[in-house]
Amino acid sequence: MKIQQISDMDEIGRKQRETLYTPERVTINTGMASCGIAAGAGKTFARAVAEFGEDEHIQIRKTGCLGFCELEPLVEIYKKDGPRIVYKNATEDKIADIINGYMEGQFDKKMALGQMRDPRSLLEEDFPNPLEGLDPVPDIPILEEIPFYGQQIKIALRNCGYIDPEKIEEYMARGGYKAFLSALEADQPEGIITAIKDSGLRGRGGGGFPTGVKWESCAAHEGERFIICNADEGDPGAYMDRSILEGDPHAIIEGMLIAGLAVGSNKGFIYVRNEYPLAVKRLVVAIKQATDYGLLGQHVAGSDFSFEMKISTGAGAFVCGESTALMASLEGEVGRPRAKYIHTVEKGFRQSPSNLNNVETYANVPAILLKGSQWFSQLGTDHSKGTKVFSLVGKIKNTGLVEVPMGTSLRSIIYDIGGGIPKKKAFKAVQTGGPSGGCIPDEFLDLGVDYNELGKVGSIMGSGGMIVMDQDTCMVDVARYFLDFLKEESCGQCNPCREGIKRMLEVLNRICEGDGREGDIELLQELGGMVRNFSLCGLGTSAPNPVLTTIRYFRDEYEAHIRDKKCPAGVCKPLFHYEIDGDACTGCTLCARKCPQEAITGEKKNPHELDQEKCIKCGICYEVCKFNAILIV
Amino acid sequence: MNETNPVAKDSTPAIDYPALDRLVEDRFNNDKENLIMILQAIQAQYNYLPRPALSYLSEKIEIPLSRIYGVATFYSTFSLEPRGKNIISICLGTACHVRGAGKVLDRIEDTLHVENGETTDDGQFTLESVRCIGCCSLGPVVKINEDVYGRIGSEDLTQILDHYGESKIEQGG
Numbered sequence: 001m002k003i004q005q006i007s008d009m010d011e012i013g014r015k016q017r018e019t020l021y022t023p024e025r026v027t028i029n030t031g032m033a034s035c036g037i038a039a040g041a042g043k044t045f046a047r048a049v050a051e052f053g054e055d056e057h058i059q060i061r062k063t064g065c066l067g068f069c070e071l072e073p074l075v076e077i078y079k080k081d082g083p084r085i086v087y088k089n090a091t092e093d094k095i096a097d098i099i100n101g102y103m104e105g106q107f108d109k110k111m112a113l114g115q116m117r118d119p120r121s122l123l124e125e126d127f128p129n130p131l132e133g134l135d136p137v138p139d140i141p142i143l144e145e146i147p148f149y150g151q152q153i154k155i156a157l158r159n160c161g162y163i164d165p166e167k168i169e170e171y172m173a174r175g176g177y178k179a180f181l182s183a184l185e186a187d188q189p190e191g192i193i194t195a196i197k198d199s200g201l202r203g204r205g206g207g208g209f210p211t212g213v214k215w216e217s218c219a220a221h222e223g224e225r226f227i228i229c230n231a232d233e234g235d236p237g238a239y240m241d242r243s244i245l246e247g248d249p250h251a252i253i254e255g256m257l258i259a260g261l262a263v264g265s266n267k268g269f270i271y272v273r274n275e276y277p278l279a280v281k282r283l284v285v286a287i288k289q290a291t292d293y294g295l296l297g298q299h300v301a302g303s304d305f306s307f308e309m310k311i312s313t314g315a316g317a318f319v320c321g322e323s324t325a326l327m328a329s330l331e332g333e334v335g336r337p338r339a340k341y342i343h344t345v346e347k348g349f350r351q352s353p354s355n356l357n358n359v360e361t362y363a364n365v366p367a368i369l370l371k372g373s374q375w376f377s378q379l380g381t382d383h384s385k386g387t388k389v390f391s392l393v394g395k396i397k398n399t400g401l402v403e404v405p406m407g408t409s410l411r412s413i414i415y416d417i418g419g420g421i422p423k424k425k426a427f428k429a430v431q432t433g434g435p436s437g438g439c440i441p442d443e444f445l446d447l448g449v450d451y452n453e454l455g456k457v458g459s460i461m462g463s464g465g466m467i468v469m470d471q472d473t474c475m476v477d478v479a480r481y482f483l484d485f486l487k488e489e490s491c492g493q494c495n496p497c498r499e500g501i502k503r504m505l506e507v508l509n510r511i512c513e514g515d516g517r518e519g520d521i522e523l524l525q526e527l528g529g530m531v532r533n534f535s536l537c538g539l540g541t542s543a544p545n546p547v548l549t550t551i552r553y554f555r556d557e558y559e560a561h562i563r564d565k566k567c568p569a570g571v572c573k574p575l576f577h578y579e580i581d582g583d584a585c586t587g588c589t590l591c592a593r594k595c596p597q598e599a600i601t602g603e604k605k606n607p608h609e610l611d612q613e614k615c616i617k618c619g620i621c622y623e624v625c626k627f628n629a630i631l632i633v
Numbered sequence: 634m635n636e637t638n639p640v641a642k643d644s645t646p647a648i649d650y651p652a653l654d655r656l657v658e659d660r661f662n663n664d665k666e667n668l669i670m671i672l673q674a675i676q677a678q679y680n681y682l683p684r685p686a687l688s689y690l691s692e693k694i695e696i697p698l699s700r701i702y703g704v705a706t707f708y709s710t711f712s713l714e715p716r717g718k719n720i721i722s723i724c725l726g727t728a729c730h731v732r733g734a735g736k737v738l739d740r741i742e743d744t745l746h747v748e749n750g751e752t753t754d755d756g757q758f759t760l761e762s763v764r765c766i767g768c769c770s771l772g773p774v775v776k777i778n779e780d781v782y783g784r785i786g787s788e789d790l791t792q793i794l795d796h797y798g799e800s801k802i803e804q805g806g
Contacts, residue, residue, distance in 0.1 A: 038768045038781035069770030236726030239767035274673065274710050275766050277779075315669050315708030318764065332668035334707040391769060393728035399770035431727065467727045481730050485764060491707075618736060 002294030004302040006181045009172050016173035020163070021119060021130035022080040025059045026103060028052075029076040030090075031161055033065035033246040034278050035239070039072035043092040048075075051096050058099070064247020066161030067401040068148055071113060074161070077102045083137045084116040107137055114143030121158040123175025123370050147416050148398050153379065155387050156204075156240070156363040157403045160247030165282050168289040171250040177295060179366035180257045184303055192262040193219065196365065199373035200385030205230055205321070205358030206436065206462045207538075208384075208451040211365075214355060218263045218345040221353035225265040227256050228349060228356040230326060231272040231279070234318040235434030236485065238465030240389040240401050241359035245272065245279035248363065249286035253309065255362025257295070258369065260307045263355050268309040271326055274316055283311050318435075318489035322537050323348070323356045325491065336491045337537035358463065360389055380406035384450035388464055392418045395425065395470040407448040410440065414468060425470040429553070433462030435482045435489075436542030438549030439475060458549040460542065474571035475554040476561050480508040482546040490539065497540030500531035504547060512572040516562035521551055570632030573617050577633055582607040584629035591621035591630065646679055648686050657693055665694050668704055672711060681712040717752045717759035719797045722776040726765030729772035737773045737785050738762065744791060757798055 003009050030036070030045045045062065052058045066074050071088035075098065078084035085107055087098050094111065101108045115137055118129045136142065143149055154160075163170035171177070183192055197212030218225060229252060233241040244251060256268045272280050287309050290296045298306045312330050319325045320335040327349040329335035348354030364386060368376045377385045384406035390413060393399050397419035404413065410430060414420065421427050429439040432449075438459030440447070447453050451461050469478065483505040492498045504527045507520050528544030535541045551558060560566045567575035580591075580600070585607040592600040592608055599615045602608030607629075610621075622630040656674055661667040671694075675686050682705055691698040705711045723738050738749065741760060745753050752759040768774045771783025775790075777797055782789075 034766070034781070035768045035770055038771050038774065038783045072770070233767070234764070236730075236765035237728045237769055239765070239769055242767040275763060313670055313673060315673065316710040316763070317708050329669065330666070332666045332704070334703050393769035393772070394731045399728075434727070465727070467731060469731055473731050478731070481727070485725075488709075489764075618739075619733070 002302070003177075003181070004294075006178065006185065009177055009181060012169050013172040013175075016167075016169040017127070017130075020170055020173050023059065023078075024080055025057055026077065026079045026082075026099075028058065028060045028099060029063045029078075029161075030061065031065050031072060031074040031076075032062040033160075033243055034276070035065055035069045035243075036072045036074065037278075039069075040091050041073035041075075044073045044075065044090055044095045047092040048095050048099065052099060057103075061164050062166070063163060064160040064165050065243045065401065067152075067157065067243070067403075068113065068398065069400040070398050074113065076116070076161075078116075081134065083107070083134065083140075084119060084131065085137070085140065086113045086116060086143055087111045088113040107140060109139050112140045114141045114146050114149075116143045118144065119162060121162065121174045122153075122155065123158065123178070123367060147419070148400065148402070151408065151412060151417060152403050153387050153405055154403050155367045155376075156244060156251075156360045156389050157401065158248070158367065159251060160243055160401075163248070165247050165249055166285045166289075168250055168286065168293060171248070175370060176250055176366070177254055179369035180254050180261070180295075181301060183258055183261055183369060184301060184305060189219065189262045189264060192258060192369065195369060195373045196262070197373075199368045199376040200380070201361065201364055201368060201376065202384065202451065203358060204360035204364070204388065204463065206235075206433070206460065208461060211357060211361055214345060214357070215259060215262050217343070218265075218353050218355040221346045223352045224267070224350075225263050226349045226352060226354040227260045227263065227265045227268040228327070228330070228354055229256055229268070229270040229362055230321060230323070230356055230358045231270055231276075232314045232321045232326060233273060233276075233359070233463060234321045235436075235463045235465045237393055237431075237467045238391050238434060238463045240391055240464055242276050242279055243401055244359050244363050245276065246282050249279075249282045250290065251363040251366065252283075252359055253286055253290055253296070255357075255365035256309065257300070257307055258365050259355060259357065259362065261305060263353075265355070266306050266308065268307060269312055269330055269349070270309065271312050271314060271320070271330055274313045280311060280313060287311070317491075318485075319491045319537070319539050322539060325537070326356065327354060334491075336493050337539070339536060360464075381448060381450045381452075383452045384461075388449070388461070390449075390464045390466045392466050392468070394431075394467040395421055395473065396468040397422050406450045409446050409448050411445040413449065413466065414445070418468065421468065421470050425472065427468070428471055428473055429469045429475065431459075431467040431469065431478065431546070432465065433460035433542075433545070434465050435485050436460055436538065436545055437462050437465075438545045439469070439478065439553065440549070441553040458545065458552060460545070472569055472571070474567055474569035475550040475557050476508065476511055476567070477569075477571045479547045479550045480505065480512055483508060483543070486539065486543045490543075494534075494536040494540065496531050496534040497536065497543065500527055500535070501540075501543055503527055504531070504544070508547070511558065511561045512567075512575070514561075514565050514572075514574040516558075516565075518562065520562055521555065521558050524548075525551060568632075570619070570622070576617075577612060578610060578615060578617065578619075578622060579631045579633045580608050580610050581629045581631050584627050586627055586629070588626070590624050590626070594620050594624050596620065645683055645685065648679075648683060648689065650689060652678075653686060653689060654693070657690070663694060665696055668694070668696065668701065669708065672701075672705060676711060681715050684713070715752075715756075717756050719758050719778055721758055721760050721794075722763045722766070723749075723760070724764075724766050724768070724772070724774040724776070725762045726769060726772070728765075728769035729774055732772040734773040737775065737790065740790055741775075741794075744794060758794070
């Protein structure tokens with residue numbers, strides 16, 4: 001069937017809403033994004049199908065990621081007139097009991113993460129809540145009220161985990177393609193651009209450039225225009241784009257269609273990382289489905305507007321996240337950036353006007369058009385509107401993807417939503433913005449996160465990676481880690497970046513090896529200034545950030561490495577050794593049993609001893625000791 | 634057939650040129666712009682980029698071999714050397730790094746007697762590092778072929794590796 005007008009789509013959506021929200025059969029949604037699959041969701045799904053696949057009262061489905069990755073596999077079970085319960089750690093050995101329990105009305109409280117009280121997306125407020133009038137199950141927390149979800153407002157992630165990403169009808173049921181079809185009927189490209197400008201939406205990929213302004217400039221240049229989606233999510237520690245690609249691919253297609261309409265383009269490209277095979281697969285399915293419904297291709301929805309879409313895969317080059325490098329790579333070339341005295345909105349891909357936005361940016365667009373720019377701009381802060389998805393990872397209890405209004409404090413994100421630092425360790429820093437960002441110490445935890453505030457403390461928003469570090473993280477090693485990453489990923493065409501990063505890395509390496517010299521800190525600062533000021537592209541100009549911010553906030557750690565030849569966090573191997581605290585050691589023998597070198601000896605219930613000659617500093621004893629008896633000296 | 638073929642000695646695989654033609658023409662429209670994806674498809678088939686295939690490709694889509702070489706060496710996905718039967722990709726993304734991926738890497742290197750980027754002598758494993766596969770909540774993460782293993786402790790590794798080594802040996806003989 002080809003969709004011709006909004007009413008066609010409403011019809012499809014309405015039918016689908018019944019099967020989506022009030023199914024007669026017990027419905028089991030398994031979170032099958034890459035993160036869930038890695039945690040065992042594939043096996044859970046297979047086991048559920050093996051045991052209940054023949055049961056006509058049950059349907060087993062695949063969905064995207066609900067965001068609480070720490071507790072994956074996540075499985076949600078519901079049916080018409082029954083509660084919607086999300087179960088945590090639902091591994092294959094537990095799934096049969098969980099399902100049987102639900103069928104019998106015995107909801108396993110220990111396994112339940114929470115019960116959903118309103119599954120609608122924010123684009124469905126015209127529809128009644130399918131759970132209206134249903135009493136909550138006692139003793140199971142309300143999902144929307146648990147700390148992890150309580151402060152979240154899901155715009156970009158609105159469908160992730162709620163729909164089967166390989167069913168376009170479910171996307172339509174949740175208000176999908178309505179924004180695009182309305183815009184198509186209205187036929188006012190300037191109106192779309194104005195709405196996006198008024199909303200204050202800024203690029204979510206890291207640059208933070210106002211999206212509407214970019215669209216306007218692209219539309220103003222003559223030639224065949226291109227709409228490009230940057231899905232080359234390369235910042236290590238950031239995976240929100242993967243989650244959207246895998247969980248809600250149509251949101252990106254719709255956002256790109258709207259952009260195509262606004263700037264007058266008939267061709268879209270999605271440049272996806274090769275490391276995301278599932279995202280590619282789901283995009284291929286989504287593009288085919290949209291084409292079958294007449295939403296892509298010639299004469300979209302019977303109109304004069306045509307739009308083709310193509311997927312291009314990257315090949316493992318971080319620098320291709322930079323717009324000009326990405327476009328070179330799209331052309332089948334080596335991904336080297338060029339100087340941007342002529343912007344890509346004028347001459348980009350194939351020397352033509354090209355509009356490039358990131359995945360999350362496009363995912364926001366349909367919501368803004370449907371709910372209005374004013375609604376969007378009421379969220380957030382003066383300079384940063386709407387919400388931002390952060391991937392909260394590292395030394396944090398609740399790792400996962402969280403979408404909160406701009407301006408939410410780091411403390412709220414890390415402690416309220418993230419649950420703080422595990423194992424009673426102390427917070428040391430949070431790293432934002434990936435290799436281009438900086439490390440923020442605890443004195444700035446009350447900072448409201450937006451583009452400007454992060455800039456003030458020397459970091460950047462970037463694509464939204466938030467890596468939490470605790471007392472066991474060595475900040476000199478973190479700086480070295482990022483420079484090592486950037487040394488590998490520098491494309492090598494400009495001297496300041498290629499040589500500067502390498503020289504800085506040499507200095508950091510010697511500091512971590514115990515050969516640091518007086519003046520090394522100043523040397524790093526000087527080199528960092530040079531790399532920042534004279535590199536060609538964003539990779540180089542931001543490369544020194546991790547080094548410069550760690551020097552700014554953790555200078556004492558650098559000094560300990562250089563002057564005292566000590567690594568206080570116990571990471572840089574030449575600069576520390578382990579000792580057993582005889583007073584604290586209870587002689588439980590755990591460390592001795594776990595030590596791969598048999599370096600620890602001692603009688604049961606007597607303090608143990610560590611043979612420094614044999615010790616390889618693997619850290620296993622430090623990790624397993626329950627009595628803090630292993631000391632870093 | 635292999636005994637009589639001198640090329641087999643240096644283990645260069647026989648290139649299926651008609652299949653390569655079909656790949657380039659049908660899937661990629663003979664279009665130079667698709668070079669990266671063509672190379673990915675070739676690598677998916679042969680496990681690396683064999684030189685004869687690249688020379689042929691150069692004539693076919695009219696790109697100098699030097700430029701194909703440039704692309705193949707610029708992007709980290711591509712390998713000009715044959716790789717092992719099993720590809721171990723250890724994630725060295727930031728989240729995995731702070732959760733001890735470096736120690737896991739040390740451990741794999743010790744166990745298999747290879748350095749990062751190398752292939753074991755028996756051709757079973759190639760060890761490669763990748764920067765973030767987006768499973769940060771499960772760090773440290775190791776991917777073997779298409780299977781992702783999360784929350785790897787240094788103890789779990791030997792078991793996982795054994796599984797691959799053995800299963801491959803069985804298949805082989």
